[in-house]
Amino acid sequence: MRTIIIATLLASSLSGCIVTSGNALVDAVGLVGSTASSVRAMTPNSVQNPIVYSKDPIHEVCIEWNGSVALSDFVPGLQGELQKHGVQSRVYDAGTQSLACPVTLSYVGYVKWDTKVFTDAYTPYLTYAALTLRREGRVLGTAQYRLGSFGQDKWASAGDKLAPLIDALFPGNPQVADNSPDNMRSAANGF
Structure with a gap:
């Protein structure tokens, strides 16, 4: 009291x-x-309904380009998160996959537009993403991200939103050290 x-x-x-x-x-x-x-x-939103059928390490993935996801940092963010797990990736147009890449990753994403605080410019942000990992056509795993009604990560980068999905889809790939300049600067400053 x-x-x-x-x-x-x-x-x-x-x-x-x-x-x-x-x-x-x-x-x-x-x-x-x-x-x-x-x-x-x-708190950041967690992965929605992850289903993973294979926990084997994967070292290379071909990402099927989806032109309907109008967010410029989606694929670079996805590739950055894959690289943190030691997975090399390359992008191919839908329907043109080469036989040299047995593991593919397809994605769907929904984008909305809104204004940030203290600005009148409209900016896109990711509200939903679904990733499907396949080996030779067979589904290895799926995971979804959904922006919640209280989501403070509305303006987070696509990479930050996709990170938990990649963590869920690649359980056999431990996360390697992030040696990006931003992370090194944060580590040197103590935060």
Whole structure:
């Protein structure tokens, strides 16, 4: 009870308007509910319905180009995440796959447009993605990403959104060290 009183006093000392009910229990329940919603909103969305039939390591994948996914960083983000798992990739047009590449990855993605805070320019963002991994036509695994209603990762890069899907589809490929300049700079600064 003392914690609730202290929290109420601290909250009321902040500048701005605060409405209290006069009942500490009601205020505490509201505070807990608000905190739980805020924490849930900050967590990234997880993989939706991953199904993986093979846990064998895969070293090379051919990505089937899908021109209907109008997001410029989708395929580069996908290739970057594959590379983090030690998987080399190349892109081919649908219907032109060579026999030299037995493992293929096809994708579907839905994009919406909205304005970011403090700007009037519309920017695309990924709301849904589905990846299907095949070996010689046989499905090895599928995974989906869906932007949730509280998704704080709305403006995250396609690579960040696809990372959990690649992790799920390639369980036999441990993630190799990320030596990208951005990651090295973050490691040197301690965050």
